[in-house]
Amino acid sequence: MSGIFETHAHFDDHSFDEDRDEVLSRVHETVDYVINCCASVRSLTFVPDMCERYDFMYFSAGLHPEEIIGVDMSIIDTVEKAAMHPKCVAIGEIGFDYHFDDGESKELQAKWFEDQLLLAQKLQKPVIIHSRDATADTMQMLKKYRPRGVMHCFSGSVETMREVIGLGMYIGLGGPVTFKNARHAVEVASAIPLERLLLETDAPYMAPAPFRGKRNDSSLIKYIAEKIAELRGITYEKLLQITSDNAKTLFGIK
Numbered sequence: 001m002s003g004i005f006e007t008h009a010h011f012d013d014h015s016f017d018e019d020r021d022e023v024l025s026r027v028h029e030t031v032d033y034v035i036n037c038c039a040s041v042r043s044l045t046f047v048p049d050m051c052e053r054y055d056f057m058y059f060s061a062g063l064h065p066e067e068i069i070g071v072d073m074s075i076i077d078t079v080e081k082a083a084m085h086p087k088c089v090a091i092g093e094i095g096f097d098y099h100f101d102d103g104e105s106k107e108l109q110a111k112w113f114e115d116q117l118l119l120a121q122k123l124q125k126p127v128i129i130h131s132r133d134a135t136a137d138t139m140q141m142l143k144k145y146r147p148r149g150v151m152h153c154f155s156g157s158v159e160t161m162r163e164v165i166g167l168g169m170y171i172g173l174g175g176p177v178t179f180k181n182a183r184h185a186v187e188v189a190s191a192i193p194l195e196r197l198l199l200e201t202d203a204p205y206m207a208p209a210p211f212r213g214k215r216n217d218s219s220l221i222k223y224i225a226e227k228i229a230e231l232r233g234i235t236y237e238k239l240l241q242i243t244s245d246n247a248k249t250l251f252g253i254k
Ligand code: NI
Pocket: 008, 010, 037, 093, 202
């Protein structure tokens, strides 16, 4: 047991189609738990199947804000069905992404976000939140629904981090803490109360230095943990223990 709990990866991504089983076997040598987050409609069937084959994998069910275009609202029933699976530990990833938005999908994003927050409430599951270039709208939604959960791949300021944890939520940090130009991520990693921190890779995206730009996988999470442990002046093992305990508490894994 390495003590590593990876809280956010996408092994259903097509970039793993050629060697998924090989990668997952290697990941399991260095990581104790993985939460695979659903993003697309395809994920909702693919991911539960995958998690049945791997003991150490759990998942979240939900549609990412970039994956809702053209998706019928009735698919919320498919999300709910996936969420009833015994290995589903959260609803996600859900939220707002305004990065490529020309203003036209905002309303639709809000509709899906709210419906999935309500589903989480109904099923009493935590949420995994995606927020990109949308801090104000995301905070408004979190204040309205007050879910338990995590703001994943957090890129906001220390001030916003304090607001998020003030709502009782966790912060997920990954590869950007190792990037030379990621000032916010390093500031947040240095200031966050450790009992509110989760580790994640967002694989296949966001590979940490020195692998930046390459395909990411959960075994690279050690570079993220080493960097944060160094920033906090605690041992690597201690950081893994705290963040793993946090993840088990949030996602109800014993
Ligand atoms: Ni993600």
